[in-house]
Amino acid sequence: AQRVTQPEKLLSVFKGAPVELKCNYSYSGSPELFWYVQYSRQRLQLLLRHISRESIKGFTADLNKGETSFHLKKPFAQEEDSAMYYCARSSFSGGYNKLIFGAGTRLAVHP
């Protein structure tokens, strides 16, 4: 079965420290990878996607096909980065593309 694994339920760092939220996916074809974020009292929203190769709010994510990973990184964490982060991958089956989400990692940035 196609899976997305986020090994850390909680990641706690201090403001200004580097952050890396881990994401590993099961290999199948050439999936698209995504990071979604849910800030407190806000709806879940797309943070960035692999295909865009963009940096959003200082976050970047590099697709490593050899390690089947798509870790989310930020060199200097800010308190407003505290949120729940979900990694997701596309999965093509039955003629349709869908998203498979990981269990999520809660990032807590302390002052």
Add this chain to the structure above:
Amino acid sequence: EAGVTQSPTHLIKTRGQQATLRCSPISGHTSVYWYQQALGLGLQFLLWYDEGEERNRGNFPPRFSGRQFPNYSSELNVNALLLGDSALYLCASSFGQVSVGQETQYFGPGTRLLVL
């Protein structure tokens, strides 16, 4: 552009009752997804509807069901409610997913269901 809307925002039921949750997708989106976000369990995929048909369902019992209407809005029904069904239920929508790049899902604010 209006986002995904869900109603009600909160719902309180007792064990054994039925709950009906509603979702309106972004205009132009034909796919609707339902997720359960229980405390400490992350995002669990429930159901996926596209063009009025159920395309896929997650690992949930049959008492979780739903449908999609001709205007692409959707209902999630949960029968014979259990205490453990208490959670935030999220709806998301996207364009038809035939092509790569159309999978981006846009989420609603959720319906918080409390089963007493």
